[in-house]
Amino acid sequence: MSSTRSPLAPATILEPAAIAGVTARIARARYKAWDRCDLTFVTLDEGTAVAGVTTQSRCPSPEVEWCRSALVLGRARALVVNAGNSNAFTGNRGRAAVEAIAARTAQHLGCAPSDVFVASTGVIGVPLPIDKAEAGLDAAYAAQPCSWVEAAETIMTTDTFAKVAEAHAAIGGRAVRLVGIIKGSGMIAPDMATMLGFIFTDAAVDAAFLQSALAAANRRTFSCITVDSDTSTSDTVLAFATGAAGNPPLASTDDDGADSFVAALSELCMALAQQVVRDGEGASKLIEITVDGAESDRSAHVIAMSIANSPLVKTAIAGEDANWGRVVMAVGKAGEPAERDRLAIRFGATQVAKDGLAVEGYDEAPVAAHLKGQEITIGVDLGLGEGKATVWTCDLTHGYISINADYRS
Amino acid sequence: MSSTRSPLAPATILEPAAIAGVTARIARARYKAWDRCDLTFVTLDEGTAVAGVTTQSRCPSPEVEWCRSALVLGRARALVVNAGNSNAFTGNRGRAAVEAIAARTAQHLGCAPSDVFVASTGVIGVPLPIDKAEAGLDAAYAAQPCSWVEAAETIMTTDTFAKVAEAHAAIGGRAVRLVGIIKGSGMIAPDMATMLGFIFTDAAVDAAFLQSALAAANRRTFSCITVDSDTSTSDTVLAFATGAAGNPPLASTDDDGADSFVAALSELCMALAQQVVRDGEGASKLIEITVDGAESDRSAHVIAMSIANSPLVKTAIAGEDANWGRVVMAVGKAGEPAERDRLAIRFGATQVAKDGLAVEGYDEAPVAAHLKGQEITIGVDLGLGEGKATVWTCDLTHGYISINADYRS
Numbered sequence: 001m002s003s004t005r006s007p008l009a010p011a012t013i014l015e016p017a018a019i020a021g022v023t024a025r026i027a028r029a030r031y032k033a034w035d036r037c038d039l040t041f042v043t044l045d046e047g048t049a050v051a052g053v054t055t056q057s058r059c060p061s062p063e064v065e066w067c068r069s070a071l072v073l074g075r076a077r078a079l080v081v082n083a084g085n086s087n088a089f090t091g092n093r094g095r096a097a098v099e100a101i102a103a104r105t106a107q108h109l110g111c112a113p114s115d116v117f118v119a120s121t122g123v124i125g126v127p128l129p130i131d132k133a134e135a136g137l138d139a140a141y142a143a144q145p146c147s148w149v150e151a152a153e154t155i156m157t158t159d160t161f162a163k164v165a166e167a168h169a170a171i172g173g174r175a176v177r178l179v180g181i182i183k184g185s186g187m188i189a190p191d192m193a194t195m196l197g198f199i200f201t202d203a204a205v206d207a208a209f210l211q212s213a214l215a216a217a218n219r220r221t222f223s224c225i226t227v228d229s230d231t232s233t234s235d236t237v238l239a240f241a242t243g244a245a246g247n248p249p250l251a252s253t254d255d256d257g258a259d260s261f262v263a264a265l266s267e268l269c270m271a272l273a274q275q276v277v278r279d280g281e282g283a284s285k286l287i288e289i290t291v292d293g294a295e296s297d298r299s300a301h302v303i304a305m306s307i308a309n310s311p312l313v314k315t316a317i318a319g320e321d322a323n324w325g326r327v328v329m330a331v332g333k334a335g336e337p338a339e340r341d342r343l344a345i346r347f348g349a350t351q352v353a354k355d356g357l358a359v360e361g362y363d364e365a366p367v368a369a370h371l372k373g374q375e376i377t378i379g380v381d382l383g384l385g386e387g388k389a390t391v392w393t394c395d396l397t398h399g400y401i402s403i404n405a406d407y408r409s
Numbered sequence: 410m411s412s413t414r415s416p417l418a419p420a421t422i423l424e425p426a427a428i429a430g431v432t433a434r435i436a437r438a439r440y441k442a443w444d445r446c447d448l449t450f451v452t453l454d455e456g457t458a459v460a461g462v463t464t465q466s467r468c469p470s471p472e473v474e475w476c477r478s479a480l481v482l483g484r485a486r487a488l489v490v491n492a493g494n495s496n497a498f499t500g501n502r503g504r505a506a507v508e509a510i511a512a513r514t515a516q517h518l519g520c521a522p523s524d525v526f527v528a529s530t531g532v533i534g535v536p537l538p539i540d541k542a543e544a545g546l547d548a549a550y551a552a553q554p555c556s557w558v559e560a561a562e563t564i565m566t567t568d569t570f571a572k573v574a575e576a577h578a579a580i581g582g583r584a585v586r587l588v589g590i591i592k593g594s595g596m597i598a599p600d601m602a603t604m605l606g607f608i609f610t611d612a613a614v615d616a617a618f619l620q621s622a623l624a625a626a627n628r629r630t631f632s633c634i635t636v637d638s639d640t641s642t643s644d645t646v647l648a649f650a651t652g653a654a655g656n657p658p659l660a661s662t663d664d665d666g667a668d669s670f671v672a673a674l675s676e677l678c679m680a681l682a683q684q685v686v687r688d689g690e691g692a693s694k695l696i697e698i699t700v701d702g703a704e705s706d707r708s709a710h711v712i713a714m715s716i717a718n719s720p721l722v723k724t725a726i727a728g729e730d731a732n733w734g735r736v737v738m739a740v741g742k743a744g745e746p747a748e749r750d751r752l753a754i755r756f757g758a759t760q761v762a763k764d765g766l767a768v769e770g771y772d773e774a775p776v777a778a779h780l781k782g783q784e785i786t787i788g789v790d791l792g793l794g795e796g797k798a799t800v801w802t803c804d805l806t807h808g809y810i811s812i813n814a815d816y817r818s
Contacts, residue, residue, distance in 0.1 A: 059741030059749040089737045089749065091766030124734025125767050233741050311720070312813055319814030325533025328498045332468030332642050340468040340498065357500035358534050396720075397814075401807050404721055405728030 008278035008286050008374060008394070009161040016148050016166040016179045020202045021045035021242025024151040025143040029136025031084035031122065031129070037154040039133070040081040041140035042198070043109060048242045049204075050076035050117065051211035053218045055235035061088035062095045063118045066102070067236055070114045074207030076240055077115035078105050079198060081155045082133065083183070084122040088233040093127035100130045101137065108141050119196050119236045121183060122157055152181040155196060158403060159183050159279050165271035169203070169264035171247040171257030176203035178268050182237075184276040195276055197222070197237040199268060203261060204243030206251040213262045214239045214269075221269035224301070224391040225277050239265070277392045282399025285317055286392065287376045294387030299336040301389040306334035307378065314396035320371040322364055324352045331380060342383030347371065417687035417695050417783060417803070418570040425557050425575040425588045429611045430454035430651025433560040434552045438545025440493035440531065440538070446563040448542070449490040450549035451607070452518065457651045458613075459485035459526065460620035462627045464644035470497035471504045472527045475511070476645055479523045483616030485649055486524035487514045488607060490564045491542065492592070494531040497642040502536035509539045510546065517550050528605045528645045530566055530592060561590040564605060567812060568592050568688050574680035578612070578673035580656040580666025585612035587677050591646075593685040606631070606646040606681055612670060613652035615660040622671045623648045623678075630678035633710070633800040634686050648674070686801045691808025694726055695801065696785045703796030708745040710798040715743035716787065723805035729780040731773055733761045740789060751792035756780065 022044055026037040052071045054064045063086075070076075080101050087094045102113035109115075120128060146154075152162035167178045184195025199214075214237070222237060243249065250258050278286055289307050294300035307313055310330040316323040324345050331338050341356035348370030351359050370376065376395075431453055438448040461480045463473045472495075479485075489510050496503045511522035518524075529537060555563075561571035576587045593604025614622075623646070631646060652658065659667050687695055698716050703709035716722055719739040725732040733754050740747050750765035757779030760768050779785065785804075 055741075056744070057738070057741030058743070058745070058747040059737050059752065086734075089734060089752075089762065089766060091750065091764065093766070123732075124737055125762065127766075233738055311809070315810055315813035318810070321814070325495075325498060328468050328533055329466070329642055332464075332466030334467070335465070336467070338467040341500065343468065343498075353498065353534065355500065357498060357502070357536075396810065398807050398810050400720070401724055401727070401805065401810060404724035405730070405806075 006160045019200045020244030025140045026154040027140035038083040039136035040154045042079040049207040051214045052238040077111040082120040087120040087128040088124045090127040097128040155183040163275040167264040167268040169260040174247040176245045182272040199239040202245040204249040205241040217266040217269040221273040280394035282397040283394030285395040290390045293382040295385045296387040300387040303334045304391040308393035318395035322367040344381040346379035415569045428609045429653030434549045435563040436549035447492040448545035449563045451488040458616040460623045461647040486520040491529040496529040496537040497533045499536040506537040564592045572684040576673040576677040578669040583656040585654045591681040608648040611654040613658040614650040626675040626678040630682040689803035691806040692803030694804040699799045702791040704794045705796040709796040712743045713800040717802035727804035731776040753790040755788035
């Protein structure tokens with residue numbers, strides 16, 4: 001938790017009401033030498049369905065492997081999130097820690113260990129201390145319920161603000177609510193998306209349908225953000241549906257209310273994803289990059305990510321420099337179909353290049369004015385086909401170097 | 410040309426003797442508002458063979474396209490290098506500038522325009538001014554021959570030191586020499602490699618054989634370096650063989666002396682490539698990354714480059730922080746076969762992780778001492794197969810941000 005709030009943080013942080021069937025509590029496990037809550041313990045009513053997406057890293061944490069196994073069963077009774085230690089790359093001792101947390105929680109709640117989902121975030125390579133985890137769990141179990149903002153604060157590491165979002169839908173005449181919390185600031189790049197995110201809804205949703213809706217939302221939101229092109233070993237987004245709203249359970253896209261729920265879930269994921277970029281390490285500007293006219297949506301996404309991950313593009317934006325040549329460079333290196341002499345580039349509303357060269361009589365003034373703002377848009381039209389994609393990133397500043405040249409020490 | 414020399418620069422810069430059949434001259438074309446030589450004009454004796462490798466960017470400069478066409482013929486009489494303006498993404502006006510330079514040079518030398526090779530480096534998107542290029546060429550043609558160091562200085566942009574290398578071989582009893590000059594500091598990442606490099610030898614070498622030897626050397630040298638993962642639109646390495654040494658022309662790997670020449674060319678390319686990394690923008694440390702035990706050499710290369718391009722690994726090295734968890738992260742995100750529990754990681758000579766976790770009783774002191782040095786080695790053993798690769802990069806520091814947040818202005 002940094003003391004300096006990101007300049008891109010929302011003016012106010014949402015304080016959503018509780019979700020029926022969900023109770024969050026927090027405690028001090030003291031995984032690091034700090035005096036803050038770092039263990040989040042969420043209990044879920046019986047009958048809660050769960051879905052999840054996890055990192056594509058070839059070196060995932062034992063928490064990720066645990067969640068993947070548990071997701072197969074589709075039901076959940078608890079979520080435990082540890083902050084300050086990711087427990088990744090810790091061999092048998094790391095696996096033992098996850099098993100111990102699940103066992104202790106199952107004992108408290110009288111459920112199966114496989115009903116318990118575990119996620120951890122922080123330094124890699126240090127086994128999570130089982131004694132601290134168990135003591136923290138016991139303390140949380142005895143604690144009063146906490147607010148969403150408190151839970152969101154407790155899962156933070158290098159984040160500078162708590163990230164909460166809310167969305168609404170109607171299913172079969174019943175109003176349902178969705179609330180999400182998320183953490184993430186560095187080591188942010190897709191394959192899924194690089195952070196821990198947790199979504200709770202009182203809707204009744206079949207686990208398989210929840211999984212397909214979450215996977216679809218993920219592709220357009222979490223998988224479209226990047227801070228630094230580095231993908232974490234611990235990325236996890238879980239969605240829990242308690243069913244307390246009493247709607248007829250959603251099981252297919254044809255069901256009444258399915259569209260409303262899917263749209264709300266997607267909106268919620270987008271709000272969470274954008275908050276992660278707004279808290280990108282060292283970020284001073286949010287950058288939205290849209291690529292049109294690609295041969296396919298996939299190709300557009302690859303090119304947009306090539307621009308979003310280019311250190312030279314990101315430092316140019318940090319310097320408020322309309323250096324569109326670096327955008328050309330990033331398109332060129334993406335390896336996807338592109339024809340130099342059809343390429344058009346826009347900064348904000350201003351066309352800067354077209355048909356492979358600077359536009360005639362290009363006036364840099366409106367572009368310079370746009371670049372002085374906090375929200376920058378870059379548009380690229382490849383002129384080849386119908387493929388399109390939009391992704392979000394932040395600029396690359398001295399702040400990123402300062403944060404990461406001595407994070408662990 | 411920066412005033413602050415990279416701390417990784419070699420203590421002394423080589424001053425090789427001339428190569429028979431090659432004459433370099435320099436002039437002030439004044440492509441930017443500076444008072445330095447920025448045009449290099451190299452004439453080559455009749456009968457000179459040429460080979461080249463160029464950027465894989467989908468948006469190459471007109472110079473790259475010109476060189477690709479001319480390379481098909483395999484012969485060269487001149488090389489013109491412009492610094493301060495890359496002429497990339499400038500449409501017909503850029504193409505016209507390259508054609509004008511080739512025509513003017515051909516007129517001076519009485520050769521075909523296709524015997525003239527042109528390369529330009531600098532800002533993207535501004536057409537190279539033909540009048541300045543022609544005046545510069547005329548001035549260079551009338552000038553006294555210059556040294557290799559003067560030529561190497563004249564092709565520089567953000568480089569902080571002139572980069573020259575020399576190698577020797579014996580072919581059929583004749584001693585032959587190779588000299589190379591190179592520029593590059595930012596926008597450095599392979600597909601070929603991101604810079605302009607020029608190699609000259611007095612050996613007689615058939616153009617096709619020179620091409621295959623250069624391509625092979627490139628794969629192990631220029632394609633194994635990265636400063637910032639950004640690939641330029643203008644990357645070009647050309648090798649010129651004048652034949653003045655009088656050796657029986659090399660035409661195949663079976664020829665006497667072919668091994669010696671190929672080894673010398675590879676050694677020269679390696680020396681040039683490493684100088685580029687040593688002048689990486691903002692670099693304070695040279696990092697050598699070796700990956701062993703991969704499923705294939707290609708797979709090892711992809712993983713090594715994933716580590717070398719990771720901002721989190723590079724900032725950790727900048728901060729002299731033995732944060733090997735970030736190496737695990739970079740292996741995991743590469744998308745290549747890797748098994749977490751077989752992975753071993755070494756910093757300098759010290760094994761820090763093995764079989765998927767920190768080594769028992771790991772002592773950070775020797776690693777901390779190694780990280781205080783200027784030359785850092787990271788070794789990764791995947792424990793899967795025989796594939797291996799070594800790549801070179803530099804750390805990511807505040808200097809990189811400072812240089813690139815206002816390069817163009």
